[in-house]
Amino acid sequence: MSSSQFILRFTAETSANGVRAREFTLGDIPGILWSPAAPAPASAPAPGSGRAPLVLLGHGGGTHKKWPGVVGRAQRLVSDGGFHVVCVDAPGHGGRPRTEHDEREIDVMQRAMGAGEPVGPIVTRYNAHIAERAVPEWRATLDALQELPEIGPDGPVGYFGLNMGTAIGVPLAAAEPRIAAAVFGLFWPDTVAETARRITIPIEFAMQWDDQHIPRESALALFDAFASKEKTLHANSGAHKEMPRFEADSAVRFFARHLGPGVATGA
């Protein structure tokens, strides 16, 4: 994969409630970069002004960069943390084409769900396949964004992804030394626990205590697998999709502790 595939082009920009959202493409990968909206400068800002940590935000299976839960987390990370936040559509997700392999696996998964059969074996297998494609895309995204003056090459980087976002994020964090802290959760250990054993950065891990898809012991085993000296488990009562919203606020505070402060927006 040559880096010439990955040319960053900003395609649209909006700004609301102190958050600037820039859509972009990196080659044929669509993404959004959310940033603190700078107050109107009295003069041209110096290069590197507004520099702040970057958080990579991985969406879940079947969703995409504009999914309400994704946008909501991005807005909190910008407004409350002052971070830059980026989400790119995973392979086969959002506006991106599905391969025959994608179609086949999605079909198997939907049939299992319809029949009330366990989806874990299919999700873990299929998401591992997506992760193989997504990890180099995330690394190229990081390369490109670190060339922007407001992000820069030396700033700390976080990763935040649940569900498929964890299936992609665990191998990404293991491969990518620029990632300094990560929030994971809502996933099985089967395909990622071995890789988690090589991860030593601070981790916050969220699970649902009454998850109908992921057995409690499986979620606890994945949390246990991380070699991180500093790690925190948050388990909330409720089913797979009932994670309380305050966990998104907790993630903002986790990144503020480990990446340092972002840009004060005055919002």
Added chain:
Amino acid sequence: MSSSQFILRFTAETSANGVRAREFTLGDIPGILWSPAAPAPASAPAPGSGRAPLVLLGHGGGTHKKWPGVVGRAQRLVSDGGFHVVCVDAPGHGGRPRTEHDEREIDVMQRAMGAGEPVGPIVTRYNAHIAERAVPEWRATLDALQELPEIGPDGPVGYFGLNMGTAIGVPLAAAEPRIAAAVFGLFWPDTVAETARRITIPIEFAMQWDDQHIPRESALALFDAFASKEKTLHANSGAHKEMPRFEADSAVRFFARHLGPGVATGA
């Protein structure tokens, strides 16, 4: 036990950093009430002004109401939450006399610790004994403090106690309908899990993932026992005494969610 035993007398008062601390005795039980320090009023405040939720703060075994960890939690609850906070010395703790039974159990416990033997069986047994004495004292404390105009009879009440504070707090919360939310943790299920099954208020429960005294499965079993529809487990890497300080901040936010806002101190 007649209520005439329990006359509330304030004995000393200090104020620093926006926190007013009033020492008191309730009969022969010594305690401290921490409150938001009101700004100097232009005129006499109306009765009930500054009214805010009350958090009962239970100290751990071997400590007391002026232990740094207790005072630190109280200050955060007042400064960041705007709550009133009270801690009373548990029977046999702080300045309070020890019975022969206390002396004997403490001796057995210290010998087990010195010999590197498991302390769980002794701590759970002894703390259950202390809880029998402490629960009516806490209820009398609550009765007395609810007569103060700044607390009042109808406001929501929280309970926050780890270690022995959980051994006392679980039967207290089960017996006391005025307690609307509680933070527990760092305890074994043996003597309290049956009682926890009758508790339905929102719970935040803290454990240490690498606790050298409390087996991981035991801590998880106690969290699981609570019948609360809304409950959250926080497990942090590290040994029994290595709970991160940010868990105290989490408790403040938990009470703010469930008890409502306290008094804005402007601090």
